[in-house]
Amino acid sequence: MDNTDMKQIQWFPGHMAKTRRLIASNLSLVDAVVEIVDARSPLSSRNPEMDHLTKNKPRLVILNKSDLADDKTTQRWINYFRSEGSEAIAVDCKSGKGLKSILPVIKKSVLKELMDKRARNGMTGAAVRLMIVGIPNVGKSSIINKLAGSKRAKVEDRPGVTRTKQWVKLDDNTELLDMPGVLWPKFEDQDVAIRLAFTGAISDDILDIETLAMKLLSYLAENYPESIIERYNIDISDNETGLDLLENVGKKRGMVISGGEINTERAAITVIDEFRGGKLGRISLENPPEKEL
Template sequence: MDNIDMKQIQWFPGHMAKTRRLIASNLSLVDAVVEIVDARTPLSSQNPEMDKMTRNKPRAVLLNKCDLADEKTTQLWINYFRSCGKEAIAIDCKSGKGIKSIISSIKNTVLKELMEKRQRSGMSTSAVRLMIVGIPNVGKSSLINKLAGSKRTKVEDRPGVTRTKQWVKLDNNTELLDMPGVLWPKFEDQDVAVRLAFTGAISDDILDIETLAMKLLVYLANEYPDSLKERYKIEFTSEDTGLELLEKVGKKRGMMISGGEINTERAAITILDEFRSGKLGRITLESPPQKEQLCQE
């Protein structure tokens, strides 16, 4: 991603190993698996072990937080997932965008054959059961609450808060199985880990916040320079380091401590908070793989 040194990120709480077993043992109870990803990091926020864990179950991908992501890039990601044989829908749990069409879209695409088979055999009223999966803090509980029209599950802005599976009945025709968020044991690609850290999918408690903010600033300076300039009213060049960018933001915001020193920790926290809340504009952190690259098997 850049040459800013950062301690290797690994985060795999014990309860997440249990989640992997829960997913495997409950597959037979559901008709399809719905994976929620972050629209700003669609590939990085996909668990690379999910295909193996869910085996041959029909799959759909929901790109949540699409209101925070670059709209044109989101469409490219939708095209990519569909080319890989997975239905993809852009949604935003906070605004409600795309929520109403999720169930019908899944029934008409990945479950089309099943629905037609049930119709022919007189079982059209049988409930469709969907397993909801995704990494921590990607919006599973918020989605289910939106679909259910009430607060059925506990929602917190902390990664890994859902610890056990729970069934939620939407109506007589649809039931959802909410699974705890699950990461994977080892990040082979640290750029993936850093992108997840940018969005808050990995707990800030284990991270070097200042280094993380510097890496984000370097990315924004290269990919979204206008957004960075507009938000913080700073000038910079391609030669500026992450530390220099961080200090410019801190100085511009008046984040000073005794002796005229810039409070870079406070500036870093502000930058990450403002990125995650969308105050820097609609930003996506990765683009779809090139055509010559194969879809995940």
């Protein structure tokens, strides 16, 4: 992505620094770590410090919002995480798809060694304690509530809602330690920041919505052109810029103000909202890294 016209994005509220300390100080209380990522951008939606923060704890990576992502790309990501030593599954917190497999996978795969040891020692009733982590707005609280069968965790469609740790009892044998969402001190790679902005992990208040929409449209034109053609009924040519595409969306939706000028801000809000709502189709924003031979 071309970042020349996008201001540098920084995002590290004070409560996120506290989260790093909370993770480190509470890690000894749990048997495994459950990490939630966005299936559309699994690597960008992982805190790069998480490997270090969670040390050598067994881990399950949950690719949430998989119903919004490209199926084939999601499977490649699952294979990637498994090759890196973490079990991985795809779920969708809104529809509930895949959620029932989370606890069985943890107990039969992620914690198989621990569960076998407990069985040999007659400790089958001992509770499994899990720490659940993820960046803001990745659907962590929604997954917890589905697993717990009640509104245990606060849910809002904006980043940074969960501010303190809380224990949630899932069943008689499983307890979950919910940690606040954590990003990182600074974005070394602005492409990562932009992908997070596309999905809403970064507050829209610190971004130029029109620039963001133009970048998204340019990405879609190159990688998923049918999503633009089918949704907005506009042609895509090799010469069109993100601004051209945004203005065409505004024209097609009748977003014209005095003097025939296109209301590009309104068009931008529409494009971003429709992408986040899945109305542009199943789209992945990044591919797994290529393994070195």
